[in-house]
Amino acid sequence: MVSGITGTLDATAVAALTGWVRAEGLGSEITDVVPLTGGSQNVVVRLSVDGRRLVLRRPPPHPRPNSDRTMQREIAVLRTLAGSAVPHPVLVAACEDHDVLGVVFYLMEEVDGFNPGNEIAPAYLADPLMRHHVGVNYAADVARLGQAPWQGSPLEDWKRPGSFLERQVPQWRTTMAAYRAQDGYAHDSLPGVDELCDWLQAHQPAEYVSGIVHGDIHLNNTMLRRDSPEVAAFVDWEMCTIGDPLLDLGWMLVCWPVAPDPLGSAGHLAELGGLAERTELLEAYCAAGGRRTEHLDWYLALACLKLGVVIEGTWVRYLAGLASREAGERLHASAVTLMGLGSAVAAGDNPFR
Structure with a gap:
C-alpha cells in the first residue's frame, strides 16, 4: 500500500501496480518513483513506465469515506476534457479494482510546467510582461472551461437534479x-x-x-508553462461539477493575488508584481466567450x-x-x-x- 510516512509507494504497492500496468498494456517496468505530495491529502506520485514519465494520483494512506468517489469524479473530468481546448492533464489509464492498490486511482501524463504557489520559472522572474500576460491567458482558459462540451460525457453523470x-x-x-x-x-x-x-x-x-465548474479555481491549482505566459494545466479537480460557470469567474476574481488578496496564496509570483488587474481578467474572460452577467x-x-x-x-x-x-x-x-x-x-x- 502507500506509505503514510513518505506518501510514496512501497515495494508491495509497486509490485501490484506493475502487474496492473502490464495487464493494461502500458509497459513492463516501473522506476523512478518520487512522491510529489502526501499525508492527509490525496497522494500524487511521479514515476516512469518503461521510461515514460507519468503521475499517479490516489487517495491518502487513510482514505476518507468519499475518497474513491473523489477519484472517480476526477477521472470523469479528465475523460470529458480529453481533446478539448481546456488545459488539463492527459489521462492515461484508471483503475477502480480494489485488488490492485485497495483504492481507486489513475495515471496521467506528467505536466510540463510549474505551480506558482511553490516556485517561479526564471522567465517570469526576468520579464514583468510574462507575469502580466499569464493572468490574461489564464482568465481566457477559465472561460473555455465553462464552455467545454459536457452533455453526453462521463461528467454528465455527476450533474445533480x-x-x-x-x-x-x-x-x-x-x-x-x-x-x-x-x-x-x-x-x-x-x-x-x-x-x-x-x-x-x-x-x-x-x-x-449549465457548464463545467472547476469549483476551486485559483493559481495554486494551476500549472503554468515555463517559457511562455500560458496555462499548462488546471489541476486538482476534486470539486468539479456541472453547474453555473460564473461561480468560477467569481472565484477566480476573489482569489486573484492583487489587493484585496484574502488568501495570499500565489507566493512569489504576487510578490514580484506586474500582474494583470481584475478588470483585465474580466475583459479577457468575456473576450474568450465567457458569459457576461449583470449579477x-x-x-x-x-x-x-x-x-x-x-x-x-x-x-x-x-x-x-x-x-x-x-x-x-x-x-x-x-x-x-x-x-x-x-x-x-x-x-x-x-x-x-
Missing part, C-alpha cells in the same frame, strides 16, 4: 450549522455569515446556463461565502484535535476576511473592482 444556484446557500448554511455543533466553536466565529446568506438568497439570479457582484459574494466556509473547516478540525493550531488560525483569519469582503460586496461597496 434541480437548480445548482438554489442549492448553494442552503448547503453552506448546513455546513455552518455543523460547525456550530462542534465543542468550542463560537456561534459568531464567522461574523456576518448569516446576513450574507440572507442577501444571497434574496438576490439570486433567476436563471443560468457579477452576486457571484463574487457567493465565492466569498463558499470559500470562507470551506476553509473555516480547518479551524473546526483544529478544535476537534484533527488539525494544527497554526493552520486553523491562519485559515480562520482568511475566512473572516472573506466574510468581510463578501459583506462589502453585498452592501454595494465592491472591493474587487
